[in-house]
Amino acid sequence: MKDNAGTFRFTYFTDKYNETFDFYKISLDFSLEHSWDRNEDDKGALFRIGEGLIEILQRPKDSENKYPALDYRMPQGVFTGIQVWNIDELFNTYKARDVPFKQEIIDQPWGHRSFYVREPNGLVLGFYEEKF
Template sequence: MRTLLLILCMLTTRLASTQTQNKMKLNAGIITEKLTETKQFYTAVLDFGVSFENDFYLLMHTPNKSAEISFLKPNHPSQKPIFQSPFNGKGMYLTIEVKDVDKVYKKLKNKEVPIEIEIRDEPWGDRHFAIVDPNGIGIDIITYTKPEE
């Protein structure tokens, strides 16, 4: 019995170690001159918090700290060429899934945040609306619902 417990303990430790090694976290980054405007928007409009900030980099997190997004000044001497060019405001969007999209919609309307796409239901099962951040990034705020039959 003692040997069996020892083997189970070793297998559990190995499995936990393998799961930790395979864990992956994504942090999207946008290169922009508008760090101040971006910080103001994400904190005031979406209730994000600041994880880290310096004169050329801003790392922000969702209210529950489950996801992060970063912003970097273009052409900063500390960065390699691949991280120099600013985002041009096209070809990117973010999706933020929330528990109650109607509540968030009402809150943003009360704050007089411009709504790019009014709240609506989609036949594939999304209830959502969209806003745009200071960098021109569309933000789709969504609650997933059952698709129409």
């Protein structure tokens, strides 16, 4: 796999597309890599964070626009881990923007300083800085 390594992409469907788009773009200030809006059932966006991407897709309402290989349910039991370099500065920025925190900043026993936010679909985004 080493010779075939591309960009990691976390992709999921949402019924709250506009709210989720604004959350990543405005509240978290993630870099918008690419977006499209071809029709009500075909819109999405790629947000760059570190060396990966978070891709949000409008959940299609019309079953004819669903591909059989994909799972259209909301993800559960997953969270992202996003390494950053200035955790305290980022925490204060997000606090000032009223980003909804699941857990405010804390020093973890395994050597990370971290905080967690909840995005509009209930997914948890964990931000951490290694303090080894």
